[in-house]
Amino acid sequence: MNTPPPVALSIAGSDCSAGAGLQADLKTFQHHGVFGLTAVTCVVAETPAVVRSVHAVPPxxxxDQLRVMLDAFPIAAIKTGMLFSKAHIVAVTxxxxxxxxxxxxxDPVMIASTGDPLLEENAISAYKERLFPLASVITPNLDEAEVLWGAPVRDELTMERAASELSARHGCAVLLKGGHLGAPVCADLLWDDGLPEWFRSDRIEGAASHGTGCTLSAAIAAQLALGADLHQAVQDAKAYLGETLRRSFAWGGIAALNQGTVWD
Structure with missing residues (x-):
């Protein structure tokens, strides 16, 4: 009998265009040799260009999805994506x-790449007070970090301040993603146990951005499920994300990410 692979669980929204959300997470898990489970928080009618509607699953x-899977499977890592509301965050917690x-x-998903809100405003306090204290690592982008930290994050110096204070405040590691700085080199900062570690990679011009946050956090979870430590997990996840960006493609101007699938 084959040895079963490690199991990872994604708690997130469903993206019918399959570039983000649960669909992106499952592709990422499979690419890394991890068996993926899902708990659906919302059904989102969207493409990389527009969010048409959001239907929330009752908390x-x-x-019930979480209980049945945690009882049945030896889950080795969990990631959260779009949680949508305070009630959903409380339910997960x-x-x-x-x-x-x-x-x-x-991954504290707040705004889609289209600019559409994906989190109710009153849910931010639930993230801070309830869910973050359970985290191994949180992975905000700069816009999300500004909301969570309470001040603008516009350069690498303020990235260090924000990551340090968020880590101390919530008792977890912080991977602060610096892609929104717009520099030729994308700099992400991991703050763990009081120590900073920078991960830098060249910006890939013209690459699709839809689903990058989902893909990165899912790849980190997959690596943790495989037994990697956090620093190695982030390094490997960054390399994987870079490859998906290099392979990104579009249909008639609608961008997608080639996550975990080789199109030759």
């Missing part, structure tokens, strides 16, 4: 607080 149904030994990667 009780979300909890109530369950995951019983499973603190499982590495937890939190």
């Amino acid at each position: 009780a149904i979300l909890q 109530e369950i995951l607080s019983e499973y603190r030994g499982i590495p937890l990667v939190i």
Whole structure:
């Protein structure tokens, strides 16, 4: 009998265009040799160009998805993506607080790449007070970090200040993504146990951006499920994301990411 692969769980929204959300996470998990499970928080009618509508799954149904999978599978890592509302964050926290030994990667999804909001405003406090204290690492981009930190993040110096203070405030590692600085070299900062580590890569011009945050956090979760430490997980996830960006493509101006699939 074949040895079963490690198992990772994504708690996120469904993106019908399959470049972000649960669909991107599953592609990423499979690429890394990890068996992916999902708990659906929202069904989103979207493409990389527009978010048409969002239908939230009732929090009780979300909890039922989590309970049945945590009871049935040896889950080795968990990631969260779009959680949408305070009620959904509370629902997730109530369950995951019983499973603190499982590495937890939190991508605090707030705004789509189209600019459409993906999080109700009153949910931000629930992230800070309830979910972040359970995290192994949170992965905000600069816009999300400004909301969470409470001040603009416009350069590498303020990135260090923000990551340091967010890490101390919430008791977890912080991967602060610097792609929105717009520099020729994209600089991401991992702050872990009081120590900074920079990950730098050349900006890939013309690459699709839809789903990059989902893909990166899913790749980190996959690597943690495989037994990597956080620093190695981030390094490998960054390399994987770079490859998906180099392979990104479009249909009639609609950009997508080639996540985990080789198109020759």
